[in-house]
Amino acid sequence: MSHYLSPGAYLPHDAPMLLLERVLNVSEEQATCQVTVTRRGVLAPFIDASGNLPGWYALELMAQTVGVWSGWHRQQNGEAQISLGMVLGARELKCVAGEFAADSVLEVTVTLLMQDERFGSFECEIIADGKKLASGRVNTFQPTSEELNSLFEQRKSS
Numbered sequence: 001m002s003h004y005l006s007p008g009a010y011l012p013h014d015a016p017m018l019l020l021e022r023v024l025n026v027s028e029e030q031a032t033c034q035v036t037v038t039r040r041g042v043l044a045p046f047i048d049a050s051g052n053l054p055g056w057y058a059l060e061l062m063a064q065t066v067g068v069w070s071g072w073h074r075q076q077n078g079e080a081q082i083s084l085g086m087v088l089g090a091r092e093l094k095c096v097a098g099e100f101a102a103d104s105v106l107e108v109t110v111t112l113l114m115q116d117e118r119f120g121s122f123e124c125e126i127i128a129d130g131k132k133l134a135s136g137r138v139n140t141f142q143p144t145s146e147e148l149n150s151l152f153e154q155r156k157s158s
Helices: 057-076 145-157
Strands: 022-026 030-036 086-095 105-115 119-128 131-141
Touching: 022 057, 030 057, 057 086, 057 105, 057 119, 057 131, 105 131
Parallel strands: none
Antiparallel strands: 022 030, 030 105, 086 131, 105 119, 119 131
16 A cells, blocks of 8 residues: 555645556656546546557656655645645656547656756656557746736636
8 A cells, every 4th residue: 555645635626637646666757647538537637538648647647746846745744734836837648549448547646857956857657558658758846926926816807
């Protein structure tokens, strides 16, 4: 039995935008999460007519796994509040088949390349049945609560 909580315990996401089912591992520099491509799981709203998950979801799966890594570390450091992070961009993001096949079990692994107080860069890959299906580098930003308040206040007044 896993000693990790569900991904939602580490992320500021609710259904249907919570795209991960299990946390498999978190270490100092890496995290691995899992999700199954099925109409009966968390990915159901995003599955296409053929039962597959379009490849563009790779970025969100990777970003949420980065969020799990970050949230787990925050909890280990005694920070109770889940923080909202932002993806600045992705480099060399590739999804080999252009989609993730129905019933495949995806393992999403992120590995920390560099991090400072607010910026991070992670090498990411998605594997199913021992085959690399997607890879890329995801760059993230951790806004302050003041920046988030300002951002959301500007949206309300627009």
